[in-house]
Amino acid sequence: MGPKITVALAxxxxxxxxxxxxxxxxxxxxxGNYPGVTVERKEGLCRHGGHEIKVIDLPGxxxxxxxxxxxxxxxxxxxxxRPDVVVDIIDASNLERNLYLAVEIMELGAPLVLAFNMxxxxxxxxxxxxxxxxxxxxxxxxxxxxxxxxAGIEQLLDVxxxxxxxxxxxxxxxxxxxxxxxxxxxxxxxLIEKDPALQGVAGRYGARWLAVKLLxxxxxxxxxxxxxELDRIVREGAARIEKLTGEHPETAxxxxxxxxxxxxxxxAVRSTIEIRHTISDRIDAxxxxxxxxxxxxxxxxxxxxxxxxxxxxPPGEWIEGGFNWLSTLVGAILPEGYLRSLITDGVIAGAxxxxxxxxxxxxxxxxxxxxxxxxxxxxxxxIMDRLMHRIGLHGKSFIPMLIGFGCNxxxxxxxxxxxNERDRIVTILVNPLMSCSARLPVYTLLAGAFFAxxxxxxxxxxxxxxxxxxxxxxxxIFKKYLLPGAATPFVMELPPYRMxxxxxxxxxxxxxxxxxxxxxxxIILAISIVMWFLSSFPANPQLEETYKTMIxxxxxxxxxxxxxxxLAEKKLEQSLAGRIGHAVAFFLQPIGLGDWxxxxxxxxxxxxxxxxxxxxxxxxxxxxxxxxxDDLKTALQKDPFYSPLVAYTLxxxxxxxxxxxAAVAVVRRETNSWRWPLFMxxxxxxxxxxxxxxxxxxxxxxxx
Numbered sequence: 001m002g003p004k005i006t007v008a009l010a011x012x013x014x015x016x017x018x019x020x021x022x023x024x025x026x027x028x029x030x031x032g033n034y035p036g037v038t039v040e041r042k043e044g045l046c047r048h049g050g051h052e053i054k055v056i057d058l059p060g061x062x063x064x065x066x067x068x069x070x071x072x073x074x075x076x077x078x079x080x081x082r083p084d085v086v087v088d089i090i091d092a093s094n095l096e097r098n099l100y101l102a103v104e105i106m107e108l109g110a111p112l113v114l115a116f117n118m119x120x121x122x123x124x125x126x127x128x129x130x131x132x133x134x135x136x137x138x139x140x141x142x143x144x145x146x147x148x149x150x151a152g153i154e155q156l157l158d159v160x161x162x163x164x165x166x167x168x169x170x171x172x173x174x175x176x177x178x179x180x181x182x183x184x185x186x187x188x189x190x191l192i193e194k195d196p197a198l199q200g201v202a203g204r205y206g207a208r209w210l211a212v213k214l215l216x217x218x219x220x221x222x223x224x225x226x227x228x229e230l231d232r233i234v235r236e237g238a239a240r241i242e243k244l245t246g247e248h249p250e251t252a253x254x255x256x257x258x259x260x261x262x263x264x265x266x267x268a269v270r271s272t273i274e275i276r277h278t279i280s281d282r283i284d285a286x287x288x289x290x291x292x293x294x295x296x297x298x299x300x301x302x303x304x305x306x307x308x309x310x311x312x313x314p315p316g317e318w319i320e321g322g323f324n325w326l327s328t329l330v331g332a333i334l335p336e337g338y339l340r341s342l343i344t345d346g347v348i349a350g351a352x353x354x355x356x357x358x359x360x361x362x363x364x365x366x367x368x369x370x371x372x373x374x375x376x377x378x379x380x381x382x383i384m385d386r387l388m389h390r391i392g393l394h395g396k397s398f399i400p401m402l403i404g405f406g407c408n409x410x411x412x413x414x415x416x417x418x419x420n421e422r423d424r425i426v427t428i429l430v431n432p433l434m435s436c437s438a439r440l441p442v443y444t445l446l447a448g449a450f451f452a453x454x455x456x457x458x459x460x461x462x463x464x465x466x467x468x469x470x471x472x473x474x475x476x477i478f479k480k481y482l483l484p485g486a487a488t489p490f491v492m493e494l495p496p497y498r499m500x501x502x503x504x505x506x507x508x509x510x511x512x513x514x515x516x517x518x519x520x521x522x523i524i525l526a527i528s529i530v531m532w533f534l535s536s537f538p539a540n541p542q543l544e545e546t547y548k549t550m551i552x553x554x555x556x557x558x559x560x561x562x563x564x565x566x567l568a569e570k571k572l573e574q575s576l577a578g579r580i581g582h583a584v585a586f587f588l589q590p591i592g593l594g595d596w597x598x599x600x601x602x603x604x605x606x607x608x609x610x611x612x613x614x615x616x617x618x619x620x621x622x623x624x625x626x627x628x629x630d631d632l633k634t635a636l637q638k639d640p641f642y643s644p645l646v647a648y649t650l651x652x653x654x655x656x657x658x659x660x661x662a663a664v665a666v667v668r669r670e671t672n673s674w675r676w677p678l679f680m681x682x683x684x685x686x687x688x689x690x691x692x693x694x695x696x697x698x699x700x701x702x703x704x
Contacts (some may be wrong), residue, residue, distance in 0.1 A: 005164045006054045008078060010105060011089030012098050013060040014378060019147035020089055021057045022507050024157075028270045040413070048157040056083065062097075064104040065216060065250075072220055077680075078110050079205060084164035085111045087156065090128070090143070092122035092194040096268065099261045100254075102138065107209055111163050113139040115156055119497075126271050131571050134268035139174075148501045173208065177256045180244045184237035185211045192231055198225055214248040215241070226407040282499055284379065293383035300376075300466065304367040306457035308440070312360035313448070320356045320631060323348055342532055347525065355517070360444050361437050362513050368406055369508035373500035377402060386452055391472055392479030397427040401471060404434030405464070406512055408663045411436075412670055422483040428667055432659035433471040435464050437512075438609035442654045445613055449633040450647040463651050470656065470691065483656035527607045531600075531615050543570060572597075572619055587674075591689060592649050592696035595641045602653070608660045645699040652695050657688035 011017035025044025042057035058077055059070035078086055086105055090098040095116075105112055116122070116129065135142045141159050145152030177185065188211035192198050201224055202210065213221040214234045222231075241249045327348045334340035371377050377399075384398040397418060404411035411431050418424040435443075443463055447456035479485070547567040554560040572578050577600045586600030593599075597619045605612040611634070620635040636642050649704055658664075658681050667677040 004052045004054065005085070006056065006081070006161050007164070008025060008056045008058055008083035009084045009089060010058045010074060010086055010101060011060060012062050012091065012101060012118075014375065015060070015089045015091040015098060016147040017060055017089040019058065019373075019501065019504050020115065020117065020145065020153070020156075021055060022504050023147060023150055023153050024053075024055050025504075026507075040463075041110070046157075048153075048154075049161055049226050050681075051161055053157070054454060055159075056081070061100055061101065065213075065218060075108070078105065078108055083110070085160050087113045087115055087160055089117050089145075089147075092116035092119045093125050093127065095127070096124075096258070096261050096265055099138075099264075100257060102140070103174060103257050103261060106139065107212070109206060109209075112158050113156070113163050114138065114140050114142045115152070116142055116144045117147050119152075120149075121498075124394060129271045134264060137264040137267060148498055148504070167190070175257055175260045177212075177253060180241055181215070181249065181252060181256065184215060184241055184249075188214055188230070188233055188237060191230055192225065195227070195230075197227075201225055212253065216253055217250055223534075244568060286383055287376070288379050292451040293379075294387070297380055297383055298465070300371070302457075302461045304351055304364065304371075305491055306368065308360050308363040308457075308460075309456065310453075312363045313453075315359035316356045316444075321356065324631065325355065333402045337538065341536060342529070345535075347529065347532075347534055356441075358513065358517060360440055364440060365406060365509045365512045366505065368512075369505045370500050372508070373498065373504055375497045387472070391476035392485070393423055393426065393475055396476075397423055400427055400431055401420055401434050401468075404431050404436055405436055407515070408432050408434065408436045408659060410668050412663060412666050415670070420485070422479075422485045422546070425481055425671060425676060426478045428670060429676065429683075430471040430475045432644055432680065432684065433467050433474065436474045436609070439654055440661065441610050441613045443651050445632065445636075446618075446647040446651055449636045450642065450644045459648065459651075463655055466652065466691075467655050472689070474687070527604060527611045527614070531577060531604050531611070534580070535572050535575045535600075536572075537576060537620060540571060540574055543567070543574070573607040577619070587689075588653075591653070591692040592646055592700075593653060593692070598650060602657065605654065606658055606661060608662070609654065612654060645696065645703060647697045648699070651691050653688050653692045655688075656691055658686060660685055 003130075009017055009021055021042065021044065024046045026046075040059070044055045044057070046053050046055060056077065061068070061071045061074050064071055064075040064078075077083075086690055088102045088105055092098075092103065102112065115136075116131075122129075124564075129142075129144075131142050131144070141163065143152055143156045143159050145156055147153075176182065185208060189207045192202050192207045192210055205221075205224075210221055211223055214225070214230070215238055217238075238249045241252060245252045247255070278440040286292060308511060321597060327344045330343050330348065331340060334343065346655070371380075381399045388398055397415075400411040400415045400418075402411075411434070412428050415424045415427045415431070418427060443460045444456075447459045451459050544567065547563060547570075549569075551560055551563045554563060573582075575594060578596055580603050581596035581598070581600030584603050585594045585596045588594050588599060588602075593602075595617065600619060601612045601615040604615040616636070617632050620632055620639075636647075659667075664677045664681065667680060668674060
């Protein structure tokens with residue numbers, strides 16, 4: 001067995017980096033966060049040529065300039081963790097744009113391998129590469145790959161292993177920035193090298209690299225090497241560069257890097273056909289059309305929820321049948337008492353009531369994975385850009401909102417890519433209005449119970465659309481009155497359309513579904529047990545004795561069951577949960593939701609939205625384990641309080657009221673203040689009440 005090798009994968013967003021990471025590591029992946037930040041860290045293992053290889057998937061970035069947390073993390077991971085080799089995944093069909101990151105990695109002096117990914121698309125576009133010449137010009141080996149077909153992966157591993165540990169001299173000067181800039185770089189570099197206090201930092205990063213970054217006004221580097229004298233020299237140098245070139249140093253340096261890249265490409269890249277519209281261009285002419293773009297997106301969204309409800313329904317019923325069987329079995333084995341009630345009404349009815357929706361969640365995540373991997377999700381941000389500008393944001397803010405359809409927590413974390421702080425906070429504040437997968441069980445339960453199967457999908461779709469509309473409306477209000485300011489312009493890059501791979505889609509789907517299942521087995525289970533305790537105590541022996549006498553005097557089985565159900569409901573109503581539910585229901589009375597069971601479920605839902613279903617399962621699990629016991633849908637249908645209008649109003653309230661505790665904690669961490677999460681809780685509660693009031697009483701007008 002050879003030595004263990006660490007390989008870091010870098011690359012632009014949409015370069016196919018994740019596909020190659022999945023090809024290399026398969027299921028042997030671990031997901032966490034980089035220490036001290038919210039940026040996701042993915043690691044995996046693979047074996048090749050007798051070597052065990054640890055693969056680190058760095059955040060996708062366009063550069064290593066410290067504009068965003070992603071860029072700082074990617075840069076520091078290369079410098080601090082010193083991987084044996086960095087593999088830069090490059091979209092070969094968009095070479096000049098992608099090579100900018102490669103040049104910055106070269107300037108860091110890390111052992112580098114370039115993977116020219118999507119080389120088949122590059123060929124279709126008429127590009128031919130002189131790989132040997134280009135490799136010499138860039139001073140890095142190049143491997144052509146097709147990530148979604150697995151082509152070139154073995155060769156990439158061969159080259160990475162051979163490059164690993166190459167400790168050749170640092171290529172100190174990758175790009176010649178011209179006499180004006182080079183003179184200032186040399187002046188700053190000399191000052192750094194002569195300062196004894198900076199010897200350690202200079203040895204670690206390279207004095208030239210630090211000098212370039214100081215001229216680029218890199219705040220992160222300024223904190224590491226800043227001193228009054230050095231800061232003065234940098235300011236004077238930047239002023240001289242701007243005077244001589246007519247450009248800010250940052251712009252001038254970027255221009256020189258692109259000049260270096262353009263020169264290398266002219267030497268080693270040839271176009272064999274006349275520039276023409278690609279298949280992606282022709283598809284985009286329709287999908288990103290100003291008139292058709294949004295209706296097509298809404299149509300696809302509608303189709304996703306139709307399939308989620310239709311295909312996920314039957315497997316959910318099978319799982320529900322399995323839990324009913326398990327509840328009956330446990331009820332028959334355990335003697336009557338608190339232990340049996342805890343297991344059947346708390347654990348099985350609680351966690352089981354959430355797990356029955358795993359098929360629906362799988363279908364939703366499958367659809368989202370296909371849309372992401374195909375390249376369409378980037379188009380959605382582009383489509384929404386014009387609309388977002390009207391509310392003071394831009395399409396980049398819509399990307400975290402789209403992620404919110406899966407889970408609000410990574411969506412809120414995803415706002416860190418938004419440079420403008422006002423835009424970022426507004427996006428965070430409205431993100432929980434996007435229906436995450438945790439709310440889907442509530443929608444599916446209520447739509448399935450009170451609407452016909454051919455209508456249920458439309459009902460759920462309308463809730464998702466309402467969330468988008470409310471998010472946009474609130475963002476407009478916040479940008480105008482709470483956090484005013486002009487939107488920051490940005491260039492949005494549209495990747496070529498790709499056929500999603502089965503392996504990639506399944507990995508994305510299973511990763512997200514596993515988080516949902518793990519949540520059901522931990523947080524939701526814990527809350528379900530707490531809710532069981534609240535719904536079981538305090539005990540009322542006198543009430544039980546009274547009903548015991550009545551049950552013994554009952555004339556038939558139906559009367560006995562009716563009395564047992566009546567006793568169970570009275571015990572629940574007088575329990576701690578019932579008292580909380582009554583208090584909450586008082587405030588919900590004007591919006592048509594003034595039932596104590598609904599109040600209890602919504603109170604529990606602050607922990608996690610799936611718990612709304614789990615709590616209803618606990619509260620309605622009357623006679624669980626007995627022959628003829630009702631499932632939750634049937635129990636709700638039999639409750640005279642409910643109607644289709646009440647069910648729809650409840651869905652609207654669940655959509656808009658407070659985010660889960662985990663989301664609130666993430667907002668606190670992302671904003672570094674309790675001000676914004678507390679404001680979020682307050683405004684969403686008010687919004688939920690007002691919107692539900694309009695829906696309920698508007699519905700009453702139409703019904704009457």
